[in-house]
Amino acid sequence: MIQLGEMRVHLINDCTIKVDPGGAFGLVPRALWGPLLPPDENHLVPMVQVNLLVQSGGKNIVIDTGYGQKLAEKQKAHMAFTRPNGDLVEALGRCGVRPEDVHLVINTHLHGDHASGNTRYADDGQTLLPTFPNAEYVVQRREYEDAMHPDERTRATYFPINYEPLLRSGQMRLLEGDLEIAPGIYGHITPGHTPGHMSVRLESGGQHLMFVCDLASYAIHFERLGWMTGYDVEPLRTLESKRRWQAWALSTDALMVFPHDSQRPIGRYRVNAVGKAMVEAVNEPFV
Numbered sequence: 001m002i003q004l005g006e007m008r009v010h011l012i013n014d015c016t017i018k019v020d021p022g023g024a025f026g027l028v029p030r031a032l033w034g035p036l037l038p039p040d041e042n043h044l045v046p047m048v049q050v051n052l053l054v055q056s057g058g059k060n061i062v063i064d065t066g067y068g069q070k071l072a073e074k075q076k077a078h079m080a081f082t083r084p085n086g087d088l089v090e091a092l093g094r095c096g097v098r099p100e101d102v103h104l105v106i107n108t109h110l111h112g113d114h115a116s117g118n119t120r121y122a123d124d125g126q127t128l129l130p131t132f133p134n135a136e137y138v139v140q141r142r143e144y145e146d147a148m149h150p151d152e153r154t155r156a157t158y159f160p161i162n163y164e165p166l167l168r169s170g171q172m173r174l175l176e177g178d179l180e181i182a183p184g185i186y187g188h189i190t191p192g193h194t195p196g197h198m199s200v201r202l203e204s205g206g207q208h209l210m211f212v213c214d215l216a217s218y219a220i221h222f223e224r225l226g227w228m229t230g231y232d233v234e235p236l237r238t239l240e241s242k243r244r245w246q247a248w249a250l251s252t253d254a255l256m257v258f259p260h261d262s263q264r265p266i267g268r269y270r271v272n273a274v275g276k277a278m279v280e281a282v283n284e285p286f287v
């Protein structure tokens, strides 16, 4: 657990999957990424799914909800899906938080790996229920609109069952641009991965943390402005968003959370004496 001023931040891993490095590293040649993240015998690389529990002002706030429980066995097999420590809900339980105790769920964006845990099936296997029945869910309006109108490339990751019932029932609120979502918890549009992608910044007692999310899926993507994933729909905007937040991270000494990095899910951005950018890992275990 990280004490950030008055806030307590718990680092959770919902699951680990394996992906084609073309997704994780896009145009970057294997000669460069291979030594950093060696692929397995099937030429796949690991991808964890980091979520946060933030406890602040008596409230339980969840940032991103992982894959949830709605995946079919076939989908899991395709992704080499594993959950040795259970899912997000089980991790919350280890922190003493039941689903009904969550007050706020922040979706950085609505891709399947970040928002599928928003909803679950009732015992009939058909009726969709909110995983967190008493929470308000928030996401950027632009992201919601894109997720409701996917194109041929994005429809494999935008599934309305993860968000449409929440908006229809009035449990999801759509956000308009940068704002303070809750005291000390700020949403910032960081376009590139998707046009409405939002990073979440925490500030308490003069300390800073940013859930970077897919602005930089792995720490290496934050170190190297030219590296971005193959999933980004506007990669040159990713580059400019990263440039801006690199400068911020350096000036605030913030903890930065990278959602898919098994080796360095959290660290501090540094530039050394010869100008080399690097993320210094912080040793913080998953819940």
Ligand SMILES: [Zn+2]
Residues within 6 Å of the ligand: 111, 113, 114, 214, 217, 259, 260
């Ligand atoms: Zn992602």
